Amino acid sequence: AQSVAQPEDQVNVAEGNPLTVKCTYSVSGNPYLFWYVQYPNRGLQFLLKYITGDNLVKGSYGFEAEFNKSQTSFHLKKPSALVSDSALYFCAVRDAGTGGFKTIFGAGTRLFVKA
């Protein structure tokens, strides 16, 4: 069965410091992996995705994520955090090997960036 784990409910980082939001997954086949962000009182917005190819994926707003197959991880990173990055972040996985369109979302990690 597919699953996604975001082990941290909350991540605190100072503005200008690097940030990492962790995600691990479990699928039976090859994974399609996604990161979404939710700002207050708004819907989810797509940040980036890994389908195939280069393990380092670059996305919107300066975010990137590294696919690590051996560790079944897809951590979200940014070299220098901004206060405006404070939001709720969701990791999601879709099993490439199964039929259908089902995406499994993690529980979410709230990022606080302090000025």
Next chain:
Amino acid sequence: DVKVTQSSRYLVKRTGEKVFLECVQDMDHENMFWYRQDPGLGLRLIYFSYDVKMKEKGDIPEGYSVSREKKERFSLILESASTNQTSMYLCASNHRGTGRTDTQYFGPGTRLTVL
């Protein structure tokens, strides 16, 4: 610019009422989804539809039904609202052709409170 709209941002209903949540997308997407978002649980799929008049149950369909009479519109129905259906409801859509890899586009959400 892609757009998914939901009929209400906030709704307050009473136990036992029939509740309709409407979602409209203007991107000619075949797939549409209804999720509920609860703290600590992330997003859970209620129902999805891959074509007009077609629907599939997600992970938590109990107490809900859906309707897709037109391609652009996907309705979620709570036949008899209960307090445990108090939640944030998110609608999403994407293309079927690349559905396994394609990004989902989300509406702003409807926060439903059942008293």
